[in-house]
Amino acid sequence: MELASLAQSGVSRRSDVTEARERARQRRWRRLAVLLGVVAAWAVTRAVLATVYLADGRRAAARSVLALPRLSLPGLGPYAPALLLTLLLVAVIGGPMLLMGRSPHVLYRPEEMGIGLGDVVGADAVVEEAVKTLNLFLNHRVLREEMGGNPRRGVLFEGPPGTGKTYIAKALAAEAGVPFLFVSSSAFQSMYYGQTNRKIRSYFKALRSAARREGGAIGFIEEIDAIGSARTGMSGGGGREGVVGVVNELLIQLQSFDHPTGWQRARGVLVDSVNRWLPADRRIVKRAPEPANVLVIGATNRAGDLDPALLRPGRFDRTISVDLPSRSGRRQILDYYLARKAHEADLDDPDRRDALAATTFGYSPVMLERLLDEALVWALRRGGHELGWEDVQRAKMTAELGLAQPATLTERERRTVATHEAGHATVAWMVAPERKLEVLSIVKRRSSLGLLAHSEREERWTATQSEVENLIRIAFGGMVAEELFFGEASSGVAGDLKAATEAAARMVGSWGMGDTLVSVDAAPGPLHPVARVLGDDGTARQVEAILEAARDDVRRLLSAHPQLVAALRDALLERDELIGPEIGEVLAGVDPGPRSARVPPAGHEPDPAPVIDLREADPERQA
Ligand code: ADP
Numbered sequence: 001m002e003l004a005s006l007a008q009s010g011v012s013r014r015s016d017v018t019e020a021r022e023r024a025r026q027r028r029w030r031r032l033a034v035l036l037g038v039v040a041a042w043a044v045t046r047a048v049l050a051t052v053y054l055a056d057g058r059r060a061a062a063r064s065v066l067a068l069p070r071l072s073l074p075g076l077g078p079y080a081p082a083l084l085l086t087l088l089l090v091a092v093i094g095g096p097m098l099l100m101g102r103s104p105h106v107l108y109r110p111e112e113m114g115i116g117l118g119d120v121v122g123a124d125a126v127v128e129e130a131v132k133t134l135n136l137f138l139n140h141r142v143l144r145e146e147m148g149g150n151p152r153r154g155v156l157f158e159g160p161p162g163t164g165k166t167y168i169a170k171a172l173a174a175e176a177g178v179p180f181l182f183v184s185s186s187a188f189q190s191m192y193y194g195q196t197n198r199k200i201r202s203y204f205k206a207l208r209s210a211a212r213r214e215g216g217a218i219g220f221i222e223e224i225d226a227i228g229s230a231r232t233g234m235s236g237g238g239g240r241e242g243v244v245g246v247v248n249e250l251l252i253q254l255q256s257f258d259h260p261t262g263w264q265r266a267r268g269v270l271v272d273s274v275n276r277w278l279p280a281d282r283r284i285v286k287r288a289p290e291p292a293n294v295l296v297i298g299a300t301n302r303a304g305d306l307d308p309a310l311l312r313p314g315r316f317d318r319t320i321s322v323d324l325p326s327r328s329g330r331r332q333i334l335d336y337y338l339a340r341k342a343h344e345a346d347l348d349d350p351d352r353r354d355a356l357a358a359t360t361f362g363y364s365p366v367m368l369e370r371l372l373d374e375a376l377v378w379a380l381r382r383g384g385h386e387l388g389w390e391d392v393q394r395a396k397m398t399a400e401l402g403l404a405q406p407a408t409l410t411e412r413e414r415r416t417v418a419t420h421e422a423g424h425a426t427v428a429w430m431v432a433p434e435r436k437l438e439v440l441s442i443v444k445r446r447s448s449l450g451l452l453a454h455s456e457r458e459e460r461w462t463a464t465q466s467e468v469e470n471l472i473r474i475a476f477g478g479m480v481a482e483e484l485f486f487g488e489a490s491s492g493v494a495g496d497l498k499a500a501t502e503a504a505a506r507m508v509g510s511w512g513m514g515d516t517l518v519s520v521d522a523a524p525g526p527l528h529p530v531a532r533v534l535g536d537d538g539t540a541r542q543v544e545a546i547l548e549a550a551r552d553d554v555r556r557l558l559s560a561h562p563q564l565v566a567a568l569r570d571a572l573l574e575r576d577e578l579i580g581p582e583i584g585e586v587l588a589g590v591d592p593g594p595r596s597a598r599v600p601p602a603g604h605e606p607d608p609a610p611v612i613d614l615r616e617a618d619p620e621r622q623a
Pocket of ligand 1: 119120121122123159160161162163164165166167168299333336365366369
């Protein structure tokens with residue numbers, strides 16, 4: 001039955017941790033009982049003695065027996081002030097030095113954490129893997145004594161920030177009912193020689209004693225790469241000791257859980273000295289110290305940078321990837337947090353929640369939580385007490401695009417920006433029905449004067465050649481629209497050209513979508529793949545050809561349908577911002593016919609010639 005608890009999928013109900021904690025509790029009581037017994041024996045002896053004296057009529061003797069012993073420092077009289085001053089100086093100078101080597105951890109007791117594994121949502125695979133490790137931790141004696149195995153000492157959580165590495169570790173500690181010792185790697189670093197290593201030693205000592213006291217302890221080292229990076233040089237994240245010294249200390253400490261405690265060492269010395277006098281067959285047997293049941297969890301975003309020795313068996317020998325949540329994971333996280341935040345009934349609609357989960361691709365759990373918090377702020381701003389769908393959309397726009405900022409544009413500039421963004425949106429709408437148009441705006445946010453935000457309709461991890469080409473075409477939409485309506489483009493196309501060039505360079509150099517199948521990624525070296533493609537005349541020419549072909553497509557497309565650009569431009573000038581379906585509604589009002597016929601074939605010349613016509617149609621140009 002005990003062995004079965006190691007194989008089960010949920011958290012094991014029986015645990016060596018609970019038993020060890022109970023043993024420690026009983027030991028504590030026994031020690032207290034012995035101490036109180038000694039004091040009681042002393043008091044009883046005194047009382048008996050006093051009674052005997054009293055019976056003899058020796059009152060003074062009885063009184064002196066009953067009086068409490070007084071502490072006195074004989075002969076120190078004149079030296080006492082000097083001694084006090086010396087002690088004070090030692091405390092003032094030595095105190096901070098002693099404190100500097102203290103462990104910088106923060107201790108959470110299991111009942112303080114207020115979460116369990118049930119609160120970790122949308123990360124089922126991670127939780128399942130973590131529970132396996134937890135069960136080994138909880139049943140470490142069974143594993144060691146009955147199965148002859150070695151407990152797992154270290155686990156590495158690898159993943160981007162905000163994905164729940166600390167949260168899951170805390171939930172594990174809460175579930176195991178053991179203390180959680182959180183430390184950030186940067187807290188170990190010190191400018192004084194030797195202090196970094198001292199702090200690491202103190203931290204592991206604190207872990208060992210917490211584990212011995214409570215039957216187990218979970219340590220969590222945040223950003224472990226800051227102190228555990230590969231030992232290739234003497235500089236970097238190790239404070240004055242350098243990387244080598246700090247990593248070595250970390251390696252030593254990770255093996256320290258079997259070390260005897262101070263008491264056990266003292267007892268060992270005593271037993272050894274007695275054994276020296278005893279014949280071989282009568283010697284006192286020394287018990288091997290029981291290892292401290294510690295699990296150390298290291299969190300990092302860059303496991304590849306860690307020193308390989310740290311990843312060897314017996315150290316951080318298991319890596320668990322804590323990734324950004326999938327669409328269904330995001331849905332579960334949204335459900336979890338919406339259940340805890342006041343929200344309007346429209347957000348209980350499963351379709352709405354699905355839509356929100358779909359449009360938050362790339363959001364980490366903490367970003368989703370903050371999104372709903374930000375939506376609450378928007379709700380408060382409009383005088384509501386519950387967050388609604390509109391509040392979430394506003395919060396999302398602020399999170400993704402930045403706060404709207406007032407910009408003083410000339411009327412002509414505003415018109416150029418509107419035309420530019422309308423060009424992007426028209427191309428996206430016509431050539432890439434697989435993309436969802438989210439926001440079209442001429443409100444200044446961060447560094448952009450306007451923007452088109454669009455995303456995949458489905459969660460995708462790869463893109464086909466035609467999809468990448470479509471992205472390049474969308475990027476050219478702004479430039480071509482400016483050319484069509486104003487006869488020339490502005491410097492506002494810089495960002496679009498950069499994005500288009502990068503995509504085209506990737507097509508040629510990395511994705512085999514150009515004239516060569518040779519991947520620039522295969523050649524080692526520090527240069528960025530895009531730089532390699534652009535640095536070579538042959539591949540750079542291919543990039544140029546892809547870009548020109550895309551621009552020509554877009555020219556044909558927009559020249560054939562300038563009324564679509566104009567409609568979006570006018571809507572933007574009037575409303576500043578079009579959200580989601582509003583973009584399609586404006587375009588549907590000037591429907592150009594079936595979508596398949598929208599991209600005219602190469603060689604097709606629009607009739608009548610666009611620039612001249614548009615010049616006449618556009619009041620700005622006439623002016
Ligand atoms: P990391 O350590 O990976 O940077 P944290 O563990 O600090 O991330 O996570 C930040 C916050 O995000 C947590 O305090 C919690 O509120 C929320 N969170 C993270 N993961 C989850 C999850 N799986 N389910 C619910 N909330 C989560």
